C-alpha cells in the first residue's frame with residue numbers, strides 16, 4: 077500500500093484548519109495517508125495543480141483565493157459546485173480532476189446534528205451577506221425546501237446577483253431594513269464576516285425575530301458570537317459555526333481516503349484550541 081496523499085491549496089494557506097482536521101481523522105481511522113497545506117500563488121495555479129496530479133495526489137481542498145479559478149481548471153465540475161459557482165474539493169483519478177463543493181453540505185449537516193428537530197419548510201429564512209459563503213448557504217437552504225429567503229447585504233448589487241439562483245424564492249431586502257425582515261422568520265443566518273475576531277461587530281436588533289426561530293452564524297472565532305449570545309439570551313435556539321467547517325471536511329475525506337469520518341467533541345476542541 078502506498079500512502080494516500082491529499083492537501084489544501086490556498087494563498088496564503090498557513091491559517092487553514094484543514095490539515096489539523098484531516099490528520100486527526102487519518103490517525104483516528106488508522107489510515108496510511110497524509111494531508112498537507114500547500115501554498116500556491118495565483119499565477120502558478122494551473123501548473124501546480126497539474127504537478128499534484130502527476131505526483132499521484134488523491135485530491136485536495138481549495139481555499140481563498142482559488143475557489144473560482146480551480147473550477148475552470150477541473151475536467152469535471154458537478155452540479156452543486158456549478159450552482160454555488162466555486163469548487164472547494166477536488167478528487168483526482170487517473171489524472172482527471174473532478175470538482176465539487178461541500179460547503180452547503182457542511183452548513184446543512186451542522187444544523188441537522190445540532191438542531192435535529194429544525195424544519196426548513198416552517199418559514200422564511202433571513203440570510204445576512206452575499207459573498208461566497210452566502211452562495212453555499214443559499215444553495216443548501218433551497219435544496220432543503222426553504223419556502224423563501226430574505227437576502228440582505230451591505231452591497232445590494234451582490235445580493236441582486238445571488239437572487240438569480242432562484243428569483244421566485246429569494247427577495248432582496250435593503251441592508252438598512254434587515255431588522256424588519258426578521259418578522260415571521262424561522263431561521264436567521266449570518267454569512268458575513270461581521271462579528272469575527274478582528275472584524276467590526278454585527279449590529280442587528282433581534283426584537284422582531286420570533287423567539288422560536290433558529291439562529292446560526294458561520295463565524296466560529298469567537299465560537300459564541302455576539303449575535304448568538306443575543307439570540308440565546310432571548311430564548312432563541314442557536315447553532316455555532318464550527319460544525320460547518322468540520323462537516324464540509326467530511327465529504328472530501330471520504331472521497332480521498334474512503335471513510336466518512338465522524339465529527340466528535342474531541343475534534344471540535346482540537347480545532348478551537
Ligand code: ATR
Pocket residue numbers: 204205206207208209210229230231232234267268269270276
Ligand atoms: P465569503 O466568501 O467568506 O463570504 P466575501 O465574499 O468577501 O467572503 O463576503 C464577505 C461578506 O461579508 C459580504 O457579504 C460582505 O458585504 P459586501 O458584499 O458589502 O462587501 C460582508 N461584509 C464584510 N465586511 C462588512 C462590513 N463592514 N459591513 C457589512 N458587511 C460586511
